[in-house]
Amino acid sequence: MADQAVAPLALPKPPVRPRRAASLEKPVRIAGQPGFVLHSYPHKETSLIIDVFTREHGRIALVAKGAKRPHSALRGVLQTFQPLSLSWIGKSEIRTLTAAEWVGGLLPLEKSALLCGFYLNELLVKLIARDDPHPGLFDHYVSALNQLAHGEAAPIVLRKFELSLMKQIGVAADLSLCSGTREPVVPTSSYVVDPERGVRLARPSDVWPRVSGQTLLDMEREDYAGNTTQSQSKFLMRFLLAHQLGGVPLNTRQILIDLTQL
Structure with a gap:
């Protein structure tokens, strides 16, 4: 009796994973958001982590790189109870501050x-x-x-x-x-x-x-x-x-x- 041919085993093809849209991979940029510094603490040698309260994004954490340097433009801006215009980039738990400007309009608390x-x-x-x-x-x-x-x-x-x-x-x-x-x-x-x-x-x-x-x-x-x-x-x-x-x-x-x- 002749040997019967054995059909090759058909392996399942690996699933094709959809490519993530390029727009989802881009860092999120937020510009000119009204906000206030609630609290800050040192980060590394020259930076700060600031906890800010913003109108449209709620409470978020930002790293202010170089804010502790003597000639940093951020040094005198990131103060509590001062109305600010904040810009940042990132999607992680701690984003990166890219700009902060004092907008005024409130008297200082004493x-x-x-x-x-x-x-x-x-x-x-x-x-x-x-x-x-x-x-x-x-x-x-x-x-x-x-x-x-x-x-x-x-x-x-x-x-x-x-x-x-x-x-x-x-x-x-x-x-x-x-x-x-x-x-x-x-x-x-x-x-x-x-x-x-x-x-x-x-x-x-x-x-x-x-x-x-x-x-x-x-x-x-x-x-x-x-x-x-x-x-x-x-x-x-x-x-x-x-x-x-x-x-x-x-x-x-x-x-x-x-x-x-x-």
């Missing part, structure tokens, strides 16, 4: 207002995720700096910003409604704000800060004229922020408490 500004910056650094844009919060930040620079009451400026921040990052709901029942808050009733669920009527066993319905309604419409609203909102926001921070202390908050009882 004395206690300066410390309040650092408090706002610390809140943003610790509570805002990187690459998460918040244009509305950016505008509120600019407004808060402007109010502090013009001598407006710091406790009220801070309470407004704290609540705006928590609403923007999605951890504070409408304070004028009970979260479970969606019933309107009653000015004369007593409430607590559950950090995870929102506003509800207070119970005898509650250990959380109790606030009046009037305080919650005032906070929602940014009316802090009443002394009770000012006092209750201070302890409420301190409690809610501590929960979001997971017990991590705010350095500037403690200094403010020690110096001015804000």
Whole structure:
């Protein structure tokens, strides 16, 4: 019996991987973005890593090459609380700063207002995720700096910003409604704000800060004229922020408490 021919084994062809579009491989360039320096720290011998808050791109990290050199054009520009026009390149976690220009328009912060500004910056650094844009919060930040620079009451400026921040990052709901029942808050009733669920009527066993319905309604419409609203909102926001921070202390908050009882 003749041997039967064995057909050659057919090997599968390797999959053809689509070539990445050339445009995706190019570095991302951003030019003329409004922003502020929140924090900076040394990088290598002559550079800085700066944490900036921008209007359209949120909080990002940039390396400012050569910024520590005595004659660097960036040396006097990369200051906190100064409105800047920022340009950068890159897609990694830390991009490269290519230009920074002071645009002006804000008075400098002085004395206690300066410390309040650092408090706002610390809140943003610790509570805002990187690459998460918040244009509305950016505008509120600019407004808060402007109010502090013009001598407006710091406790009220801070309470407004704290609540705006928590609403923007999605951890504070409408304070004028009970979260479970969606019933309107009653000015004369007593409430607590559950950090995870929102506003509800207070119970005898509650250990959380109790606030009046009037305080919650005032906070929602940014009316802090009443002394009770000012006092209750201070302890409420301190409690809610501590929960979001997971017990991590705010350095500037403690200094403010020690110096001015804000």
